Amino acid sequence: xxxxxxxxxxxxxxxxxxxxxxxxxxxxxxxxxxxxxxxxxxxxxxxxxxxxxxxxxxxxxxxxxxxxxxxxxxxxxxxxxxxxxxxxxxxxxxxxxxxxxxxxxxxxxxxxxxxxxxxxxxxxxxxxxxxxxxxxxxxxxxxxxxxxxxxxxxxxxxxxxxxxxxxxxxxxxxxxxxxxxxxxxxxxxxxxxxxxxxxxxxxxxxxxxxxxxxxxxxxxxxxxxxxxxxxxxxxxxxxxxxxxxxxxxxxxxxxxxxxxxxxxxxxxxxxxxxxxxxxxxxxxxxxxxxxxxxxxxxxxxxxxxxxxxxxxxxxxxxxxxxxxxxxxxxxxxxxxxxxxxxxxxxxxxxxxxxxxxxxxxxxxxxxxxxxxxxxxxxxxxxxxxxxxxxxxxxxxxxxxxxxxxxxxxxxxxxxxxxxxxxxxxxxxxxxxxxxxxxxxxxxxx
Numbered sequence: 001x002x003x004x005x006x007x008x009x010x011x012x013x014x015x016x017x018x019x020x021x022x023x024x025x026x027x028x029x030x031x032x033x034x035x036x037x038x039x040x041x042x043x044x045x046x047x048x049x050x051x052x053x054x055x056x057x058x059x060x061x062x063x064x065x066x067x068x069x070x071x072x073x074x075x076x077x078x079x080x081x082x083x084x085x086x087x088x089x090x091x092x093x094x095x096x097x098x099x100x101x102x103x104x105x106x107x108x109x110x111x112x113x114x115x116x117x118x119x120x121x122x123x124x125x126x127x128x129x130x131x132x133x134x135x136x137x138x139x140x141x142x143x144x145x146x147x148x149x150x151x152x153x154x155x156x157x158x159x160x161x162x163x164x165x166x167x168x169x170x171x172x173x174x175x176x177x178x179x180x181x182x183x184x185x186x187x188x189x190x191x192x193x194x195x196x197x198x199x200x201x202x203x204x205x206x207x208x209x210x211x212x213x214x215x216x217x218x219x220x221x222x223x224x225x226x227x228x229x230x231x232x233x234x235x236x237x238x239x240x241x242x243x244x245x246x247x248x249x250x251x252x253x254x255x256x257x258x259x260x261x262x263x264x265x266x267x268x269x270x271x272x273x274x275x276x277x278x279x280x281x282x283x284x285x286x287x288x289x290x291x292x293x294x295x296x297x298x299x300x301x302x303x304x305x306x307x308x309x310x311x312x313x314x315x316x317x318x319x320x321x322x323x324x325x326x327x328x329x330x331x332x333x334x335x336x337x338x339x340x341x342x343x344x345x346x347x348x349x350x351x352x353x354x355x356x357x358x359x360x361x362x363x364x365x366x367x368x369x370x371x372x373x374x375x376x377x378x379x380x381x382x383x384x385x386x387x388x389x390x391x392x393x394x395x396x397x398x399x400x401x402x403x404x405x406x407x408x409x410x411x412x413x414x415x416x417x418x419x420x421x422x423x424x425x426x427x428x429x430x431x432x433x434x435x436x437x438x439x440x441x442x443x444x445x
Contacts, residue, residue, distance in 0.1 A: 152364040152379035169365035188393040199399035202335040209328040210412045214419035220318045222423035234279040240409045242295035245271045247400040
């Protein structure tokens, strides 16, 4: 009997996988991947695949239900704001509540109502009203804008109270270097946005591949091997959870107070609890995933082994389709790995930061002849505009702190629930057809 989670070193090549699957089929008498609880071959207990004519229960089966845990952690994104007409001057469409004032804003998955508020003609007033509450402004208040304030105030004080001949700088050097500075900032924001798009595309690929795997499994695998369908559903739901904890060691979770960093041990405990929820029948699989150095790749390996174990019972074209979808999950992991491990060259980041700091600190000397005592607010306004561009580029360079990853996990869970409903219908239909054909076969010609 083949158990999910056991090692299968021989399943590395297609020929070896096929031989292993045939061997397991003969050993188990045609019933593959029966869960640890000895479930009936016809329908795993709690799988939702009932007898013919039994309506799909509104209560989700255990392998789809989120169990109640005693975890002290909650998702970092907090509670999402619902766009309402009264919010035309408060908040932003589709955003999650922040746990701290200096935490970056995080957009959720937009709906039609979010888009209507996003393109509202009052959006500029709403944006200006939220200027002081912006996380970008709060991050720049100290030390960046504080240094600019001190430099510009010092120039104004010296020129008005101390020196008889004011100190000033010609405007020409700033005119010549402004183009170079704008190019540096434009490259920074464009390349950071490209990295954000790559990460978002990788997560969308995870959701799309998960939906396709569940759809194919509900139609082709559930009627032939309900246990395998339950195992595949659990592994598909486990993959995005492992991805979240892999790109964010804290699992994108926070304590209720939001002030203390989540320790690795408690994050690992939460991951194990999540895996036990989605793989309730396979404790060996949970142990194998949590012990792996790269949990998402371990789930991909187990999915490959699962497909190899049942390939003798399903058509070859379905086997090929399943392997392609599993490969897409691995590709999404590789893209996320590249984005996570390879930043924009750090010497470029350092040079842009130094250039921008020196430019903003010396700027009051060039503004004094034309602005006089208004040099301080003008310097602060120009510095805020330029520093904010650089800060936004740095923030979105690491996109996993901005993406609503748990929303993508919820999408995969919704797809699993829909696939379970479809699998129940397909299984009931196939069982009913088999029961109908059996008497005719028994009577003979």
